[in-house]
Amino acid sequence: MSKTSQFDLLIIGGGINGTAIARDAAGRGLSVLLCERDDLANHTSSSSTKLIHGGLRYLEHYEFRLVREALIEREVLLRGAPHIIWPMRFVLPYDKGLRPAWLLRAGLFLYDSLGGRELLPGTKTISLRKGKHKGVLEQRLKMGFEYSDCWVEDARLVVLNAVDAAAHKADIRTRTEVKDLRAVDAGYEADIVGPDGKLKTICAKGVVNSAGPWVDEILGRLNKGRNDAGLRLVKGSHIVTRKLYDGDHAYIFQNADNRIIFAIPYEGDYTLIGTTDVPFDHAPGPVKISPEETTYLCDAASEYFENDITADDVLWSYSGVRPLYDDKSADASAVTRDYVLDIDEFTDGAPFLSIYGGKITTSRKLAEHAMQKLAPFYMRKSVPWTKSAQLPGGDIPKADFTKFYQETCDRYPDMDAALLHRLARSYGTRVTLILGAGPDVDLGHEFGAGLTEAEVRYLVGHEWVTRADDVVWRRSKLGLHMSEAERAGFTTWFEKTFE
Structure with missing residues (x-):
């Protein structure tokens, strides 16, 4: 066992909340260590509906502050990451017998107005x-309403927060588990095990517990007698089918269960349908x-689409x-999506901040609020x-982005347009780190669906990729486009090259 240097802040969990806090804290001059047991965005943060939105349905639960904050953040994030976030129009059909048309229009008027839309x-x-x-x-649907929200590449948003945190000198460690945690004089000690399997002990002035579904488990390591009922686990599932309609708009469908x-x-080639809201108990194995x-989502979509959807249509x-x-x-779908920041001091002057709830859209604001909570414990202005x-x-x-992409096409005139568009969307101005200054480009071996050796080497060198699945299911969704043989071939190459 070895002991490493002291950090101002240990962050446990590499989802959207943990990486957003790491970015904010490191940018204020704190020394930050973030430990993620698996890959960045390995769990909840890559399993969202992939929207930056205010949450139209939350208005029915009178969560006006949450909706307003989310709507304001929608445009903040759109300005800050226009490569991985872009506007999308949503079509809400009026279905007689459900919410009346006047109520839908009134709700959308409020939705348009709350956040200072620009x-x-x-x-x-x-x-x-x-x-x-x-x-x-279906023919019974005659009119509807079209409004705006945004799409986001959710796992990439997590990774880019981590990249920016590292640019501000945060220490980001993936495949690193916090095995034990102890309160000591003026801080905390943590035993961590990284990819090399060696146990190390680090010290930190404070801890942020952003472990998501495991937040109470982490808290229990310090307060073993605590019986905290603050966490409610809700599973959300999505299905993917072949493309059900043309156009770049989305549909939002009301169900009879509200x-x-x-x-x-x-x-490009598919339609995403979701989500469910069902209570979840910790269970072994993947979620x-x-x-x-599956039946619920197929039936709900079939109530609106002219052509019914069955489980046989589900590709992923x-x-x-x-x-x-x-x-x-009482209803899992009615549980608040707002966040709660719970701060403890297990030793005098040393904060332990646990994060409950939150959503991707408000992650940046959550990080700001977390820093407000932590500020009194650090003797520096920020x-x-x-x-x-x-x-x-x-x-x-x-x-x-449109102008940026055209300029990128001019820089790399001989590249395939579809591949270049995907790379520009994924990496923005950092695309030059993959393609070089141009115009000549050497991408190396191509593994299928436009995945190339040059992109993979960038991801390994700059975005903490350590396994093939990190590439094809989180940094990208290219696994959906690749054949089973192509995925297997890429995995073999990756393991031979990097592991």
Whole structure:
């Protein structure tokens, strides 16, 4: 066992909350160590519906502050990462017998107004009997409303927060588990085990417990007698089918059970449908969709699409567990998506901050609030800085991705347009770290679906990739486009090259 240097802050968990706090804290001059047991965004943060949104349905639960904060953050994030976040129009059909049209329009008026919308167009009433909607939806659906929210590459948002944290000298360690945690004089000791299997002890002035579904487990290591009922685990599952309609718009469908589901264009050739909300108990093994959830999503979508969807149409699915704050709601779908920051001092003057709840859209603001909680424990002045800062690759003038992409095409005139567009979307201005200054590009071996050796080597060198799945299912979703043989071939090459 060896002891390493002292850190101001140990962050446990490499999801969106942990990496956002690491970025904010490191940018304020704190020495930060982030430990993630698996890969960045390995669990909940890569299993979302992939939206930056205010949460239209939260208005029904009177969560006006949460919706307003999320709507404001929607445009902050769009400006800060215009390569991985972009506007999307959402179509909400009016379905007679569910919420009345006047209520939907009033809710959307409030949604348009709460957040001081500047970049995104507002709501309009549309016909569902003509244009791109004709023949897609069932004949009973005559009119609806079209409004704005944003799409996000969720796992990449997590990774870019970590990249920016590292640029501000944070120490980001993946495949590193915190095995034990102890309160000591004026701080904490943690025993950690990294990829080399060696046990090390580190010291930290404070701890941020952003372990998601495991937040109470981490807390229990310091307060073994605590019986905390603050965490409510809810599983959300999604299914992916072949593309069900043309167009770059999404649909939001009301269900008779008062829930909603989305149908969203996904990875060019597919449609993403989700999500469910079902209570979850910790169980061994990966989190997977149940047959009942698959049936629920297929049936809910079939209520609206002209052509019914069955389990046979499902090509892929994913599930994640949301670590929500338990507000004692009887219905899992009604549990608040707001966040709670719970601070303890297990030794005088040493903060231990546990994160409950939250959503991707409000992760930057959550990090600011976390730093407000932590500020009294650190003898230095710091000010919020992330609101006007771009994430890595997001320094695109005027957040104009279209113009940036055209300039990128001009720089690399001989590259395949579809591949170049994907790389520009994924990496923004950092695409030159993969392609070079141009115009000649050597991408090396191609593994399938446009995945090349040059991109993989960048990911290993700059984004903490250690396994093949990190590449094809989190840094990208190329695994969905690759054949089983291509995925197996890439895995063999990766393990031979890097492991």
